[in-house]
Amino acid sequence: MESGSHPVDGSDPIPYAAQSITESDIEFVKKALTSPSITRGKWVESFESAIATECGAPHAIAVSNGTVALYLAMLALGAGPHTHAICPAVTFLATANAFLMCGSRLHYADVDPKSALIDTGKLEAQISGIRESHPHANIMLASVSFAGDARHLPEIDRICKKYGVIHIEDAAHSLGGTYKNLSSETFMSGSCKHSDAAILSFHPAKHITTGEGGMILVRDSAIARQVRRLRNHGFLGDDPRPAELEEPWAYCQIELGINAWMTDIQAALGLSQLSRLHSNLNRRRQLAAWYAERLAARPFSDSICVLPYDIHHAYHLALIQWKSSALRRLAYEHLHRKGIRVQIHYVPLYRQPLQRQRAVSCAPLPGAESYYAGCMSLPLYPSISDAAFDRVMDSLHDFCARQTSG
Numbered sequence: 568m569e570s571g572s573h574p575v576d577g578s579d580p581i582p583y584a585a586q587s588i589t590e591s592d593i594e595f596v597k598k599a600l601t602s603p604s605i606t607r608g609k610w611v612e613s614f615e616s617a618i619a620t621e622c623g624a625p626h627a628i629a630v631s632n633g634t635v636a637l638y639l640a641m642l643a644l645g646a647g648p649h650t651h652a653i654c655p656a657v658t659f660l661a662t663a664n665a666f667l668m669c670g671s672r673l674h675y676a677d678v679d680p681k682s683a684l685i686d687t688g689k690l691e692a693q694i695s696g697i698r699e700s701h702p703h704a705n706i707m708l709a710s711v712s713f714a715g716d717a718r719h720l721p722e723i724d725r726i727c728k729k730y731g732v733i734h735i736e737d738a739a740h741s742l743g744g745t746y747k748n749l750s751s752e753t754f755m756s757g758s759c760k761h762s763d764a765a766i767l768s769f770h771p772a773k774h775i776t777t778g779e780g781g782m783i784l785v786r787d788s789a790i791a792r793q794v795r796r797l798r799n800h801g802f803l804g805d806d807p808r809p810a811e812l813e814e815p816w817a818y819c820q821i822e823l824g825i826n827a828w829m830t831d832i833q834a835a836l837g838l839s840q841l842s843r844l845h846s847n848l849n850r851r852r853q854l855a856a857w858y859a860e861r862l863a864a865r866p867f868s869d870s871i872c873v874l875p876y877d878i879h880h881a882y883h884l885a886l887i888q889w890k891s892s893a894l895r896r897l898a899y900e901h902l903h904r905k906g907i908r909v910q911i912h913y914v915p916l917y918r919q920p921l922q923r924q925r926a927v928s929c930a931p932l933p934g935a936e937s938y939y940a941g942c943m944s945l946p947l948y949p950s951i952s953d954a955a956f957d958r959v960m961d962s963l964h965d966f967c968a969r970q971t972s973g
């Protein structure tokens with residue numbers, strides 16, 4: 568029996584996301600707890616190499632959460648106060664906050680109103696404008712493979728290469744997702760084949776969890792070393808030392824770093840969870856296919872738009888679009904009254920008071936406004952029972968049928 572499973576029937580709340588913890592996860596954690604080291608040890612190393620293999624990335628460095636992963640990846644790639652940083656206007660606060668923590672000048676990119684992926688046509692115009700006014704500036708982009716959808720990476724990579732922009736894929740939503748290039752070759756989200764670095768989050772709502780946790784994936788070995796140093800207070804045991812630090816116990820700090828380690832207890836949980844990634848992805852894809860098929864018919868289709876099912880998508884979120892913001896508000900209230908805790912991902916960043924103080928421009932963006940007006944995330948997680956899924960569909964049906972008839 569998995570804990571984190573959700574109700575078969577009755578009126579228990581149904582969340583939009585939930586972790587699944589098995590007996591095998593608990594056994595792995597017990598083993599880590601009785602290992603000689605419970606942090607900075609072998610479990611972290613094994614989890615890093617398992618994630619690097621899974622994503623097809625050359626290097627993986629485990630850290631304490633996805634936000635810290637973004638922050639350290641940005642620092643290692645040179646983000647600072649001189650950097651013009653770009654992130655989508657629709658993403659979790661973390662993507663923008665990490666750039667702000669680096670002191671960078673933040674610009675928001677507009678998004679596609681259906682998928683919330685960066686609108687690549689607008690992005691090229693935005694980047695070429697920044698490049699024209701700042702020919703030698705350091706420009707860095709954090710794209711987001713939103714909800715599990717990484718299909719825009721080859722086009723983003725083309726734009727970034729053309730204008731000399733450093734690119735980090737925020738793959739917090741897309742572990743296990745794939746995408747194709749124009750020659751129909753398939754790549755993994757997080758592989759760094761179309762980015763300089765990528766990050767993952769292991770928050771309990773994500774594909775696999777370590778409680779809290781994150782991973783930085785990078786292509787370049789010198790950058791990987793830099794990330795490891797930043798994770799460890801700015802020193803590594805084998806960095807060259809000056810003569811005054813030659814004692815065997817001495818360490819030599821050459822950077823300003825922090826303690827961003829993941830513990831071995833968390834890494835053991837992550838390793839055990841990773842063994843179920845593909846079976847869980849299959850379940851996520853099955854649920855997403857059901858939503859796409861059923862919601863395309865009346866009465867749902869009178870009120871809701873849903874993107875067609877896509878086998879490459881990692882389905883962290885089951886996104887739908889209501890046909891108006893008023894309808895979305897009524898539906899949100901109706902579903903919450905029924906105990907179905909749908910979520911809204913996300914309020915555009917430029918609406919946040921703090922972001923308004925810090926970003927270069929906080930003018931509303933048309934794609935982000937249109938996406939935000941109708942977006943909603945329906946419950947989607949591997950341990951949802953068929954009965955709970957039916958309860959979601961029945962509640963949506965009641966609501967949509969009432970809209971159609973009245």
Ligand SMILES: Cc1ncc(COP(=O)(O)O)c(C=O)c1O
Pocket residue numbers: 632633634635658659661662711737739740767768769770779780781
């Ligand atoms: C797109 C995105 N990026 C980054 C993060 C940050 O991850 P964490 O919660 O592990 O810090 C999240 C978390 O939800 C996210 O959704």
